[in-house]
Amino acid sequence: MMHKTLKHEIKADYLLERGMELLWSKGYNATSVNDIVVAANVPKGSFYFYFDSKEDFAIKAIDKYFQAQFAPAQEILLDKTVSPKERLLNFHEFRCNVLKNEMECKMGCLACNLGNEMAEHNENIRKAILQRETLVQAQITAVVKEAQELGEIDSTLNAADIVAFFEDAGKGAMTTMKEMKSAYPIDNFMNMVRAILLK
Amino acid sequence: MMHKTLKHEIKADYLLERGMELLWSKGYNATSVNDIVVAANVPKGSFYFYFDSKEDFAIKAIDKYFQAQFAPAQEILLDKTVSPKERLLNFHEFRCNVLKNEMECKMGCLACNLGNEMAEHNENIRKAILQRETLVQAQITAVVKEAQELGEIDSTLNAADIVAFFEDAGKGAMTTMKEMKSAYPIDNFMNMVRAILLK
DNA sequence: AGATACTAGATGACCGGTCAATTATAAAAT
DNA sequence: ATTTTATAATTGACCGGTCATCTAGTATCT
Numbered sequence: 001m002m003h004k005t006l007k008h009e010i011k012a013d014y015l016l017e018r019g020m021e022l023l024w025s026k027g028y029n030a031t032s033v034n035d036i037v038v039a040a041n042v043p044k045g046s047f048y049f050y051f052d053s054k055e056d057f058a059i060k061a062i063d064k065y066f067q068a069q070f071a072p073a074q075e076i077l078l079d080k081t082v083s084p085k086e087r088l089l090n091f092h093e094f095r096c097n098v099l100k101n102e103m104e105c106k107m108g109c110l111a112c113n114l115g116n117e118m119a120e121h122n123e124n125i126r127k128a129i130l131q132r133e134t135l136v137q138a139q140i141t142a143v144v145k146e147a148q149e150l151g152e153i154d155s156t157l158n159a160a161d162i163v164a165f166f167e168d169a170g171k172g173a174m175t176t177m178k179e180m181k182s183a184y185p186i187d188n189f190m191n192m193v194r195a196i197l198l199k
Numbered sequence: 200m201m202h203k204t205l206k207h208e209i210k211a212d213y214l215l216e217r218g219m220e221l222l223w224s225k226g227y228n229a230t231s232v233n234d235i236v237v238a239a240n241v242p243k244g245s246f247y248f249y250f251d252s253k254e255d256f257a258i259k260a261i262d263k264y265f266q267a268q269f270a271p272a273q274e275i276l277l278d279k280t281v282s283p284k285e286r287l288l289n290f291h292e293f294r295c296n297v298l299k300n301e302m303e304c305k306m307g308c309l310a311c312n313l314g315n316e317m318a319e320h321n322e323n324i325r326k327a328i329l330q331r332e333t334l335v336q337a338q339i340t341a342v343v344k345e346a347q348e349l350g351e352i353d354s355t356l357n358a359a360d361i362v363a364f365f366e367d368a369g370k371g372a373m374t375t376m377k378e379m380k381s382a383y384p385i386d387n388f389m390n391m392v393r394a395i396l397l398k
Numbered sequence: 399a400g401a402t403a404c405t406a407g408a409t410g411a412c413c414g415g416t417c418a419a420t421t422a423t424a425a426a427a428t
Numbered sequence: 429a430t431t432t433t434a435t436a437a438t439t440g441a442c443c444g445g446t447c448a449t450c451t452a453g454t455a456t457c458t
Contacts, residue, residue, distance in 0.1 A: 008437080025319060025320075026319075026320060027228070027316050029226070029228035029229050030228050030316075030320070032412075032413065032414080033413085033414060033415080034412085034413085034414090043438075043439050043440070044439080044440070044441090045416090045417085045438070045439045045440060045441085046437095046438060046439065047414095047415090048414090048415065048416075049437075049438065049439090053414080053415080054414065054415090106319055107319065108315070112315070112371075112374055113315055113316075115374055115377065115378045116307070116311070116312055116315040116316065116374050116377065117226055117229075117312075117315065117316050119377040119378045119380075120224060120225075120305055120306065120377055121225065121229070126377075126378060126380075129378055130378045130379060133375075133378070156394075157394060161387050161390070161391075162391075164375075164383075164384065164387055165368060165372075165387055165388065165391045167371070167375075168368055168371030168372045168374070168375050168384055168387075168388065169364060169367055169368035169371055170371065171370070171371030171374050171375065172311075172366070172367030172368055172369065172370030172371030172372070172374070173364075173367045173371070175311055175314055175315050175367070175370050175371070175374070176332075176363075176366075176367050176370065178314065178315065178318040178319055178325075179314045179318045179325060179328055179329045179332070180329060181318075181325075184363075185363065185367055188360050188363055188364055188367075189364065189367065191360065192360075192361075192364045195355075195356060196395060207403080207404095231446075231447065231448080232447080232448060232449085233446080233447080233448090241405095242404080242405050242406075243405075243406070243407085244404080244405040244406055244407075244450090244451095245404065245405060246448095246449090247448090247449065247450075248403080248404060248405080252448080252449080253448065253449090
């Protein structure tokens with residue numbers, strides 16, 4: 001298992017791609033290894049050649065998720081040609097639109113879903129999610145700080161705290177979105193971003 | 200199953216009480232019917248005498264959860280001897296303290312947990328949660344409106360929207376609390392309640 | 399005796415994970 | 429260049445165990 005062939009990487013990646021969707025939509029316990037191999041049209045026995053365990057698969061899927069999902073949003077967040085405040089607006093609008101349009105208000109966020117389901121009873125998955133979310137928040141916080149220092153937005157509240165609060169509000173909005181099967185919580189969140197965070 | 204005896208009710212209720220804790224902590228798919236009957240020290244075969252199915256059990260557990268958890272908070276929220284703004288403060292502080300002290304930052308909220316895990320794929324559970332959450336929000340909104348009309352708090356934002364936003368923020372804070380294994384998200388939420396909602 | 403309340407044990411489906419066997423690839427020998 | 433040998437990659441069949449649910453019965457009433 002030392003040196004992995006290209007074919008190996010491609011198949012493992014395809015397994016991850018299809019399996020990620022299942023974990024995202026159905027959660028960890030409701031997604032079986034068999035579901036994953038069937039979705040990727042890969043023989044059952046091969047799964048454990050590509051991955052050590054179902055848990056290992058989930059953690060690699062989380063990694064892929066953050067890479068794939070956050071990368072385009074990050075580009076907007078760090079675009080130096082745009083003012084910090086406007087970047088924050090574009091960043092949040094982009095993420096909300098993805099949730100609303102691409103996901104049809106049904107799936108929410110893989111990390112939140114798995115975090116909610118697994119954090120209490122699986123340390124490896126918990127830490128994988130927490131570590132990546134921490135990185136994301138640090139980047140948003142930096143831009144909020146920038147906007148505060150420029151006087152573009154209110155600076156009575158600590159940047160890290162207000163970012164943590166709004167990230168949590170976004171998480172909760174996704175939960176409610178799934179419960180309501182409606183975009184209202186996301187639209188409402190976006191309005192509050194404009195009215196409070198970017199005030 | 201027509202006429203239910205007192206003994207029947209008591210046993211069913213005890214099953215619900217112990218099973219609720221399991222659903223709360225481990226979620227739906229990770230809690231087996233066997234786990235529940237063992238926890239309640241009830242004979243294995245009896246489960247389906249008291250409940251139609253695992254789903255039926257979960258819905259009744261959700262009902263019990265809202266009754267048990269919201270009732271004391273509701274009393275604070277509706278206490279007419281206290282001003283609306285102060286009632287909102289006490290209400291949120293009470294709920295946060297429950298999360299921090301009684302739950303050791305580990306379990307969050309049964310409704311959010313099950314909602315996140317099950318909403319997309321189980322309509323009955325989804326509706327059961329949504330219906331009860333809607334009732335709770337309506338009661339909070341009424342008090343916010345009251346406080347706004349008295350000029351105790353800011354009224355630039357629509358009461359229902361700001362309540363929905365803060366309820367979502369609370370949900371997200373619980374998710375993050377579980378991920379971080381820390382009370383920070385809850386404390387941060389409470390600070391924002393004071394700084395924004397009750398401003 | 400008959401009805402009702404209750405439960406032990408069984409059921410087939412499915413779970414995550416393993417494994418002996420097969421196939422593809424490469425190295426060595428001719 | 430072809431055959432032989434050795435190794436790595438891949439696989440369907442299968443493991444013990446657990447799942448939600450049901451059946452067939454026993455106990456407890458009236």
